[in-house]
Amino acid sequence: MGQFEIQREKIHKIGAFQIIVVVAAACLVHGVMQGVHDNYGIMLNGLLSITHVDYAGISFCIGAGALVYGFAQPFLGMLALRKSNVFVIFIGILFTIVGLAITPLCRNICTLFIFFGLVLPFGTTGLCFGIVMGAITPVLGERRAAIVSGIVQASAGIGDALMSPGLEKMISDFGVRTAMTVTAVPFLVMVPVALWLGKKNRAYTVAARDKKTIENQSLSSILKNAFVDRDYRLLLIGFATCGFNMSIIESHLFSQYLSYGISGKTASLTLTVYGIATMTGAVVVGFLGTKFRMKNILGCVYAMRVLISLAFLILPKTVPFAFLATALLGMSGDATVPPTSGIISRKFGAEKMAVLYGFTLIGHQIGAFASSYLGGILVKMNMGYDPLWTINMILAIIASIASFSIRNNRNPIGNV
Template identity: 25%
Template sequence: MRRPAASPPGLWIIVTAAAASISLALGMRQTFGLFLLPLSAEAGISPAVLGGAVALHNLVWGLAQPVSGAIADRHGAGKVMAAGALLLAAGVGLPALWISAPAILVGIGLLTGLGVSCCGTGAALAAVGRAVPPERRGEMIGLASAGGSLGQAAMVPLASSLIGAVGAVATLGILGLSLLLILPAARLVEWRAPPQRPGQAATGLAGLPALARMALANRDYALLTGGFFACGFQLAFLTMHLPSHLALCGLPTGLGAMALMTIGLFNIPGSWLCGRVSNVMQPEIALGWIYALRSVAIACFAYATPSYAGTLVFAAVMGFVWLGTIPLTSAAIARRFGVADLGALYGLCFLSHQLGGFLGAAAGTVLLAAAGSYQAFWPVMIAVGVAASAMNWLARPPLRAIA
């Protein structure tokens, strides 16, 4: 007896609510790189402080994601997402009320990391995965991820305009208030959610260590997790440091915001298409091609003469595969282990992603302080992507996909 899926109206409510939560949570964090130089000029906050806070944010997000995913699997995604909304608003609002290095480290580094783990992709997409029939799971997860890209496309230019109009500190306060809009989305994400299949209740927080040992003993899940490290490494570096890199190359200051917005716009069709691909292709094969395409794009961008048009082409290519790894990774996990513990298992895999994000953001910050440029970092970005392609292509499909 297969677990029933949500009704069509309920399904679209769940997908829309998940997309709204992801859109606000990830759109907010996508703006961090825009504050690097303005906070230094306006409030005397060293770029190393904000860079370190963003690195800490990535690490906290990764460590908290398996925990928040396990709690959401057992007790409901809506409750976890509502708590995350409050943590996010507090984390962004704290530096607005008390602009200082400790406030940035605690607010952006710790609180927003916890908040995004609760209302970003993990719990929301796991709720979608449980609500849809298996034959549409990849497509619907991809659609929710694509909708989440609207936040990046909208919040980056909004934050850039606000920084120019009212200053960086005030902009943090406005963003903090906007994050409270996640609360109604959290209430709707479990709209008439179907009951758990008998005998398939989620493991929950108490069983998380045993679940992690079981999953990581699976060779192909371990390869998938290792490949996800590269995704976080590349994306966190670009999110945090691409605007500064462009400014150091002598390009217009607004180009960084334009590039991040372009990434968000092209990620909308890209995430949806990647979700569709998971229905017809082994997800790990598709993931390998995504990392290969990223590596080629990074190489072309790094070793070409910096230009306005070249930057936007690079942003468009990267945007098309920016979050496409998420529906593919979720689909690969669901095929192997089912959806009862999808939040926890995706969270465990995502921990590797965020360890990569921590190293990518932190290494870029250290390199900028030591060398004054990012030129030495691009070969590392390429090598990490090539390694991720190899790991995913080595993964074998499950003997029997689990509905």
């Protein structure tokens, strides 16, 4: 056994209390970030009144941010591989705070595009699931991380459940400037958390840098090896459709419910339900991934979205419908992440997961940009939201077929 393997075995022998603390730290970082990332739609309505930018313009900024969130991930993942995941987390904290603080001061499309469309999304990218899991997987070991991934992704639901009604209340009572400034405060709390994670991760990082097979690989070579793999290409197809679905929720669902005559308070409560449901869905799928083939779980989640989209097209849009539909969207929302990241980690190794999972986010965020911007155009043209759900249903069918088509490969860790 080489020095790297010996060092890794020592690190993985940690007690239950340490595991709990590591997971709690990861959940804090990812959950608060996701609470911001998933509530651009609530911020949109607050920004309309002070930025002098219309609905379509702000939707374009959100769409641009979706592209940033995708395209920046593989590069930040590579930076994490060369430096450390915690280093990238610090970058994320800094940019997120600046984006939240400056966005409410913007008064035209150019400045709004820079801070709301570029700076803020770049910051949240540095705190994304792939980076956070890349920071804790070496400490926990891949077998523990397979279960923990669902818990960490579920923390996104905590962010939604707490921050959706909180943001709506603050924007209504004090304005979007105060709301976004207050939202920046939790990111300051992340600084000592990131320092602690860095200390925990340092021993692994030192050992990993001695492993020449990682040290000598470039971003292009890692991606080239991945794209040769048919299953990775199928994951990219599925995750691109996932982005289209998620951006409907994040950018337009709140406004959509308002257009049905549902009050802002009730609409924000549906997003709280969404947050709770995402926690449940992600945790359940994380545990199911240890019992069943991940590709089958992934295919079923996408199939669930087909039925939800059909419901939005044919059922009456009442308050009970809003709560039930949002809950189902939550159950299927983040549930794609644990099996997708799990398949990548098992096929290519935890060390490359931040890079390769990050690259799947490019397709995901291209889909997110499409639905975010298209939704703004459709609303401006008075065409409503039905075309979005029709496209989403077709894409979910494609994603489900692609996921079920992933091969049942065996590898040293387990079945995909």
